[in-house]
Amino acid sequence: MEELMxxxxxxxxxxxxxxxxxxxxxxxAFIIAIMQSMYVIKKQEIYKKMTKFWGIFFLINFAVxxxxxxxxxxxxGMNWSDYSRFVGDVFGPPLAIEALLAFFVESTFIGLxxxxxxxxxxxxxxxCIWIVSIGTMLSALWILAANSFMQNPVGYTINxxxxxxxxxxxxxxxxxxxxxxxxxxxxxxxxxxxxxxxVSAWNLLKKREIEFFKRSMTISxxxxxxxxxxxxxxxxxxxxxxxxxxxxxxxxxxxxxxDSEDPAPWTLFANIDVENKESxxxxxxxxxxxxxxxxxxxxxxxxxxxxQEKYEKKYGEGDYIPPVKTTFWSFRVMVAAGGLIILLSALxxxxxxxxxxxxxxxxxxxxxxxIFLPYIANSAGWIMSEIGRQPWVVNGLMLTADGVSPxxxxxxxxxxxxxxxxxxxxxxxxxxxxxIRVIKQGPNEKPKEDISASDPFNAGGLQDAVx
Amino acid sequence: MQLSELWFVxxxxxxxxxxxxxxxxxxxxxxxxxxxxxxxxxxxLINTIGPFxxxxxxxxxxxxxxxxxxxxxxxxxxxxxxxLPFVVLLLALIARGVAFEFxxxxxxxxxxxxxxxxxxxxxxxxxxxLGVLFSGLIKGLxxxxxxxxxxxxxxxxxxxxxxxxxxFVLLSYLHGLMFITLKTTGSLRERARQAALKMYIASGAVVxxxxxxxxxxxxxxxxxxxxxxxxxxLAIVLYLLLYPLLRNKKEGFSxxxxxxxxxxxxxxxxxxxxxxxxxxxxxxxxxxxxxNAASGDYSLKLMAIVAAxxxxxxxGYTIWSYYVFRKRVTSKEHLEY
Numbered sequence: 001m002e003e004l005m006x007x008x009x010x011x012x013x014x015x016x017x018x019x020x021x022x023x024x025x026x027x028x029a030f031i032i033a034i035m036q037s038m039y040v041i042k043k044q045e046i047y048k049k050m051t052k053f054w055g056i057f058f059l060i061n062f063a064v065x066x067x068x069x070x071x072x073x074x075x076x077g078m079n080w081s082d083y084s085r086f087v088g089d090v091f092g093p094p095l096a097i098e099a100l101l102a103f104f105v106e107s108t109f110i111g112l113x114x115x116x117x118x119x120x121x122x123x124x125x126x127x128c129i130w131i132v133s134i135g136t137m138l139s140a141l142w143i144l145a146a147n148s149f150m151q152n153p154v155g156y157t158i159n160x161x162x163x164x165x166x167x168x169x170x171x172x173x174x175x176x177x178x179x180x181x182x183x184x185x186x187x188x189x190x191x192x193x194x195x196x197x198x199v200s201a202w203n204l205l206k207k208r209e210i211e212f213f214k215r216s217m218t219i220s221x222x223x224x225x226x227x228x229x230x231x232x233x234x235x236x237x238x239x240x241x242x243x244x245x246x247x248x249x250x251x252x253x254x255x256x257x258x259d260s261e262d263p264a265p266w267t268l269f270a271n272i273d274v275e276n277k278e279s280x281x282x283x284x285x286x287x288x289x290x291x292x293x294x295x296x297x298x299x300x301x302x303x304x305x306x307x308q309e310k311y312e313k314k315y316g317e318g319d320y321i322p323p324v325k326t327t328f329w330s331f332r333v334m335v336a337a338g339g340l341i342i343l344l345s346a347l348x349x350x351x352x353x354x355x356x357x358x359x360x361x362x363x364x365x366x367x368x369x370x371i372f373l374p375y376i377a378n379s380a381g382w383i384m385s386e387i388g389r390q391p392w393v394v395n396g397l398m399l400t401a402d403g404v405s406p407x408x409x410x411x412x413x414x415x416x417x418x419x420x421x422x423x424x425x426x427x428x429x430x431x432x433x434x435x436i437r438v439i440k441q442g443p444n445e446k447p448k449e450d451i452s453a454s455d456p457f458n459a460g461g462l463q464d465a466v467x
Numbered sequence: 468m469q470l471s472e473l474w475f476v477x478x479x480x481x482x483x484x485x486x487x488x489x490x491x492x493x494x495x496x497x498x499x500x501x502x503x504x505x506x507x508x509x510x511x512l513i514n515t516i517g518p519f520x521x522x523x524x525x526x527x528x529x530x531x532x533x534x535x536x537x538x539x540x541x542x543x544x545x546x547x548x549x550x551l552p553f554v555v556l557l558l559a560l561i562a563r564g565v566a567f568e569f570x571x572x573x574x575x576x577x578x579x580x581x582x583x584x585x586x587x588x589x590x591x592x593x594x595x596x597l598g599v600l601f602s603g604l605i606k607g608l609x610x611x612x613x614x615x616x617x618x619x620x621x622x623x624x625x626x627x628x629x630x631x632x633x634x635f636v637l638l639s640y641l642h643g644l645m646f647i648t649l650k651t652t653g654s655l656r657e658r659a660r661q662a663a664l665k666m667y668i669a670s671g672a673v674v675x676x677x678x679x680x681x682x683x684x685x686x687x688x689x690x691x692x693x694x695x696x697x698x699x700x701l702a703i704v705l706y707l708l709l710y711p712l713l714r715n716k717k718e719g720f721s722x723x724x725x726x727x728x729x730x731x732x733x734x735x736x737x738x739x740x741x742x743x744x745x746x747x748x749x750x751x752x753x754x755x756x757x758x759n760a761a762s763g764d765y766s767l768k769l770m771a772i773v774a775a776x777x778x779x780x781x782x783g784y785t786i787w788s789y790y791v792f793r794k795r796v797t798s799k800e801h802l803e804y
Contacts, residue, residue, distance in 0.1 A: 063568035066521065067561040073531055077546025078553055081615070084546075088539020089762040093770055096532035100777040103525045108788050111518030114803055119791055162539075164763035405547040407615040416554040423561055430565075434572055 004404045006413040007079040010420070012386070014071050016379055017424050021065035023378050026140060026185065027192025028058040029133040031223060033126075035216075040126045050216055051129075053443035054196060059114065060434050064427050066107075071420065079413060083393055083403030090156050090165040091146050098142035105135035140188070141181055148176040150394050151385070152245040163397065176245060179237045180385075186230035187381065190341050191374035193224035197348065198371035199439055201364040210358060212443055218352050224345035231338050231377075239292040243301065246395060248311070248320060249388035251304045252327040254289060255279040262300035264289035269332075272325050277305060315396070322390040330384040337377035344370055470768060471761035474537035475744070477774060479737035481533055485526035486597075486635075486733045487726050492516040492523055493636075494643010496563065496590025499583060501640075502647070502662055506579065508655055513567060513586070513804045515650035515796045518788060520567065524560070536770055540614050540760035541744040548608065548616025549600055552623060556596045563589020571804045594639045595632040599624065602631030602677075605685050605739045607748035614755060622748070627684040634677040637670035638729050645722035652795050663721070664713055671706050674732065686746075687739035694738050702731040 032054055039047035073095060076084050084091075112120065113128040120128070149155075155170030156163040165171065197220045200213035242250040254260075255272045257279060266288030270279040287297040304321050311320040344367065351357045357364075393400040495516045503509040516523075535542040546553055562585035570582035606627055610616045644666070647659035678699050682688045688695055705724050712721045740746070744760050747753035761767065796802075 060568060060572070063565050067564040070528060070560055070564075071557050073528060073535075074546055074553060074557060077531075077535065077542045078550055079547070081543035081547035084535065084543040085539050085614075088535055088542060089766045092532065092536030092539060092542070092762065093766050096529065096536040096770060097773050099525060099529035099532040100773060100781065103528060104522060104781045104785070107522040107525050108784055111522060112788050112791060115518040115792060118801070159763065165766045165769070166763075168769050405543075405550075405615075406613075407617050408547050408550050412550045412554075415551070419554060419558060423558060427561075427565060430569060434569065437573065 002410040003408060003413060004401055006410055006417060007404050007408075008400065010079060010413060010417045011075065013417075014068065014075065014420060014424075015386075016382065017428075018065065018068040018072055019378060019382055020375060020428075021061050021068060022140070023184075023188035023191040023374065024195060025058065025062045025065045026133075026136040026188035027190070027223075028054060028061065028195070029129065029136050030189060031192050031196060031220060032058055033129045033133045034219060034223075036126050036129055038219075040122055046212060046215065049212065049443050053212075053438075054216070056438050057195065057435065059110075060431060060438075062110065064431055068424070068427075078416070079405055079408065080393075080403045081405040081407070083398065086162045086398055086403070087149070087394060088162075090149055090153075090163050090171065093165065093168075094142045094146040094149075094171070098139055102135045102138040102142060106132055106139065109135065137185060140184055141177075144180050144184060145171060145174065145177050148174045148180060151180075151389060152176040152241075153394055153397050163394070175241055179234060179241045183231060183234035183238055183381075186227040186234060187374065187378050189223050189227035190231065190345075191378060193220040193227065193345070194341065194367075194371050194374050196220040197224060197345075198368050201367035202439065203442070204358050205361065205364050205368075209443060214352075214358060217348070217357070221345050221348040221352060224341065225349055228338070228342035228345050232342065235335075235338065236292060236295075240295060243293040246389065247302055248304065248307045249322065249327065249385075250293070251302060251307060252322050252324045252388055253331040253384060254301065255282075255324060255328045256301060256303045257305050258303040259306055260289065260301045260303065262290070263287045263298045264293070264301045266292060270328070272328055274324055318391070318399075320391060322388050327384055327388040330380040330387070334377050334380035334384060337373045337380065340370070341373050341377065344373075469758075470764055470771065471537070471757045472742070473771060474533070474761065474767055475737070475741060475757045477771075478530060478533050478537060479734065481526055481530035482737070483730050483733045485523070485530055486594075486729050488523040488526055489520070490594070490639045490726075490729050491642045491646035491722075492520040493590045493594050493639040494641065495646060496586050496643070497636075497640050498643055498647060498659070498662075499590075500587045502644070502655070502658060507798050509583065510571065510802045510804060511651060511655060511796055511798055512647065513570075514802050515647060517567070517803055518792050521564075522785065522788070524564070533770070537762055537767060538744060538755075538757070538760040539762060540755055544610060544614050544616050544745055544755060544760075545600075548610070548618055549603075549623065552596050552600060556593055559589045559592035559596075561589075563593075567804055571802075590639075591636055594635040598632035598635030599628040601635075601733075601736045602628040604745060605681070605687055605736055607685075607746040609749050610745060610747035610753045610755070611749060612753055614753070614760075616745075627680045630673065630677050630680055634670075634673050634732065637666065637673050638725065638732065641666055641670050642722070642725040642729055645718065645725050648718040649722055650796055652797050656795075660713060660716065660718075664710075667710060667713065674706070674728075675703070677732075681735075681739075685739065687735075691739050691741075695735055698731050698735050698738065702728050705731075 032051055035047050035054065036051040038044075039051060076091075109128045109131045113125065113132060116125050116128060149171060152174055153163070154174050155165055155167035157166050158164075196216050200217040200220070203209060203213040204217070239250070242253075251257075254267055255270045256267075257277045263286070265284035265286045267279070268283040268285060270282040272279045289301060290297055290299045293299060293301055304324070308320055312318065347363065348357065348367070351360050351363060389395055391399050391401065393403045495512055499509045499512050503512055531542070534545075566582040566585035566589060570579050570586070573579075600623075603623055608616050608618055609622055641663055644659045644663040648656050648663070651659070705728055709721060709724050709728075712724060742756050742758070743754045744757055745755040747755075
């Protein structure tokens, strides 16, 4: 059992860490592509400067995202071999297709973009960053297709004791996928938008490069508001889907033990007592949950106790209730952070429109810590989504406990857990350090020490270069 | 040919592609320590693979993904059985991947030196471990009747697998040196050629030793001799041919030859394995084969279609990117890293 716990901790930590970088990569690629498009269309140098400056963040971040992603692909086999055997037939193809369709595109065209500034015609070079941007989104699509199968298995039959795919169309039209994909992509856009907004705000406060950062900010505020609203709407469809496919997750997210009344209120806060299976001291908003779930102000929602009974009848003895407190609170943290994101971007656009933005010191000061809001929302969202699925690894098909590698010892997992944690911590520190450095340097990159004057490969040149 | 057999070939092709491509950038990574004399030369070297190394690594990720999708049991047995080597491999790939991006970002000697070590270890350990792991596959590993592997240290690390690992490291280094002669100018280019000449005997000897040990420790020649003998024979002929090519500064041909040798050696593992994907040292009935480890026909067919469409496209833009960056890298141009 210890192996199971360690493997779960490892999966949770490596995934959450990976997902710090992924949204920023997806979002920054998109925002940079917009900036470079403006450069190509308007032919103003400032947009080229913007593309290059924000591009540094993108590249540093992308590198960490890629390397932490390699672990993601391999740990299914390492820690979850029985899971891999059971679902490899359905779960593997999206991963393989992601590599063929998206990974190659991203890595090749990032190379072309970084090294191609002077080697490619302007428009072709611009096309490269757009291809990268589309590639990152395609990656997300295929990974979410695989994840959606875990949340809501479709398009398979059970054959020889394992799930075999029989309908790729079903896998790709999985309802879960099409509520999760826009939600995740919009989340990614806000992540990048708020990094650009926050860094720009800091510089505006310092009165550095005002024109440069004001324009960066305006672009990102628009991206932030549009995608903030996108998050809210797609979040709403997530809830509607949950009621259908994963009612237990929904009930846990509401701390709802007994069936709700009709119409159901949305619980803002509650004291959840897992032992006595009750939620006390609830602060509720009437009608709201019915609306979230069904899009109308009526309809009741089944509680965890009812669902537990149903599941026991269907799957046999067992505890089918996920960690309620985590699910409940991560949901609320996500919603609160999302709400703040929308408010802040709306306010920012209003101030920009009134031409007051660089003077609104107090607002600008809020924006700096607001960089973390999307990260909080992203992580909380995934925690809710994945913890809320427990005890299933594939909802209704395979328990998490049955997926773990039977031949891997707790010592081995502990070793990898410690070494990955160490290297991840190190990467995190280095990245923050580099980000702060880049921010302090500002967009007027100093040229590197002038070594190009001498040719180091001629006699005598080497000594010059060493100096 | 059955679909599962086709996919065995495709997984093999992905690994071979990986070794051919990332092989030279591992070699270039090693050269930053053994060839470069100063920081500027290091940067020139890193920039020769700058636009490519990331995409080259994707071949490994795709091979892993294809294995997961086409042979879930192979993937599960291999990755859980080789647990610790994979942890080390992942750590090395992580360190290497960020080192390229990080090293040039801060002007401090300690900073760059730290990342230089990451590049070195990240360029030696992966080919070494892959050599160890591949050799283990054809030697046989303790796999039980439930397809689970319970390997001790000596099952994974022994004379044969270590020689296999060394063979991959040395071949990668040689291949990398050849790439450098193609992509640089002046003294760096000449020194790479000289280093290759020095490495020539050592790497050749290790590869021959590896072939001999394969005959001693594995069933490969007993079962697949008819194919393996010509494959290794061709590799050895090419290796002999490499010397005059190197001497006469035929850089393009030399690079092609080291590449083909790496392709042949890597292919030999897959030839030796087939129709098994993993060989059990406990009992041959426990062997994982392309038939009992494969996914269902639906998945295999689906992915075959995707691969048939995508692989030519991927190859197309990959070749285009090499064409865009076909010029030699000198310190006179913008060095990104």
